Amino acid sequence: MIQVKTTKSEVFIGSEVLFSLNAQLLSSDYSKIFILVDENTLQHCVTKLITNVELLQDAEIIEINSGEENKTIDICYQIWSTLSDYKADRNSLLINLGGGVITDMGGFIASTYKRGIDFINIPTTLLAQIDASVGGKVGVDLEDLKNMVGVFNEPKGVFINPDFLKTLDKKQMLSGYAEALKHALISDKDYWNYLKEGMLSDANQWESLISKSVQIKNNIVLADPNEKNQRKLLNFGHTIGHAVESFALKSDVLPLLHGEAIAIGMICESYISYKKAGLTVNELEEIAHTILNFYTPFRLDNVSYDELLELMGNDKKNENNQINFSLITKIGEARIDQNAEVKTIKESLDYYKSLIG
Numbered sequence: 001m002i003q004v005k006t007t008k009s010e011v012f013i014g015s016e017v018l019f020s021l022n023a024q025l026l027s028s029d030y031s032k033i034f035i036l037v038d039e040n041t042l043q044h045c046v047t048k049l050i051t052n053v054e055l056l057q058d059a060e061i062i063e064i065n066s067g068e069e070n071k072t073i074d075i076c077y078q079i080w081s082t083l084s085d086y087k088a089d090r091n092s093l094l095i096n097l098g099g100g101v102i103t104d105m106g107g108f109i110a111s112t113y114k115r116g117i118d119f120i121n122i123p124t125t126l127l128a129q130i131d132a133s134v135g136g137k138v139g140v141d142l143e144d145l146k147n148m149v150g151v152f153n154e155p156k157g158v159f160i161n162p163d164f165l166k167t168l169d170k171k172q173m174l175s176g177y178a179e180a181l182k183h184a185l186i187s188d189k190d191y192w193n194y195l196k197e198g199m200l201s202d203a204n205q206w207e208s209l210i211s212k213s214v215q216i217k218n219n220i221v222l223a224d225p226n227e228k229n230q231r232k233l234l235n236f237g238h239t240i241g242h243a244v245e246s247f248a249l250k251s252d253v254l255p256l257l258h259g260e261a262i263a264i265g266m267i268c269e270s271y272i273s274y275k276k277a278g279l280t281v282n283e284l285e286e287i288a289h290t291i292l293n294f295y296t297p298f299r300l301d302n303v304s305y306d307e308l309l310e311l312m313g314n315d316k317k318n319e320n321n322q323i324n325f326s327l328i329t330k331i332g333e334a335r336i337d338q339n340a341e342v343k344t345i346k347e348s349l350d351y352y353k354s355l356i357g
Contacts, residue, residue: 002211004134004218007225009154011133011218013211017159018052021120024157025055030093030118033059034083036106038066041098044167045124049097059095060086064102068249068258071101071141073149079109093118093156099125099172100132100258104147107138111153121155124164126176126206127259130183130213133158135221135231144246145314152226160214162206173200174294175259178237180209182266183216185287186233189332191216196290232336236326240348241265243311247303256298263295267355268348269325272340275347277327287331288355297356305346312345 001014012020025033033056037046042063050056062082064075083092096106096119103121110119123129139150165173177200184192191212199205217234224231245261256264270287273279312323323345328334340348 011158013160021159022053031091033093035095090114095120097122100128103132118156121158129160131179134217144250146242175257178259178262180213183213186334237262237266240268243308271348271351273327
């Protein structure tokens with residue numbers, strides 16, 4: 001089992017982590033324990049969790065519907081009310097069993113209920129295991145704007161069991177893989193070369209992939225817990241990616257998963273990096289073609305560039321009314337607080353469209 005110490009918590013990675021969770025709970029004295037799930041983790045993960053962690057056999061299970069569209073204050077209100085109905089006090093524990101929506105929102109709910117109760121995250125998707133597992137960001141969306149309401153607060157522990165990934169389809173796995181590709185592009189060329197080969201089909205590689213990404217993100221967060229400086233590196237691909245994700249969430253019958261949108265964002269922001277930050281054309285083409293080898297193209301024909309720009313303008317990372325980017329200077333290195341003209345941003349979207357035909 002691998003252990004990674006974060007700012008105020010610890011991440012446990014491996015197939016034996018539930019035994020560590022059991023030991024942690026046995027040494028605690030919680031008055032009540034609640035488990036937040038969606039329909040997928042209720043079906044595929046709860047039994048394994050409760051079977052291996054004896055103190056959870058009497059836990060109350062709270063179920064919500066899966067999907068980014070449910071990551072809202074309205075759903076939080078329902079769960080706060082449920083906790084109140086079950087007389088959860090300040091010595092209660094909320095265990096968040098699920099993907100990024102569950103861990104982000106569950107962490108926010110726990111952080112605000114009665115001014116804060118303990119929570120533990122058990123991420124069950126690749127995206128949640130390598131991204132939401134580190135950093136202490138918890139929150140919800142505000143209408144079409146991603147993660148606009150939230151706080152920094154770390155769980156009492158994060159327990160990552162790669163076996164949970166066996167319940168996911170390829171689409172969900174690829175959503176998480178985009179964040180791994182991002183980690184490599186901003187900080188580790190050797191990791192990029194490893195990921196280019198495609199590791200998702202080999203379950204024996206999952207623990208190595210998860211631990212590498214967790215360590216990369218954790219090193220960045222430890223140096224800048226509150227995103228004042230170098231933590232902004234993790235935003236590469238997200239300025240445009242979040243805008244595309246929000247646009248699709250609002251207008252598409254089948255919204256893009258987070259990683260699918262970030263994949264588009266990374267191609268576009270690699271183009272901006274080529275125009276503004278010194279990325280070579282050869283590396284731009286390598287990045288773009290590698291990403292397109294993994295992800296189904298998303299047609300931008302009916303997408304309004306002006307609407308995307310408006311969504312980018314609302315990004316919480318912006319300063320002085322300028323759209324803020326983190327750009328890569330070469331594969332494995334990046335810089336923060338970069339601006340780009342509207343013309344260049346539109347060119348980057350055109351570049352993506354030209355690649356997919």
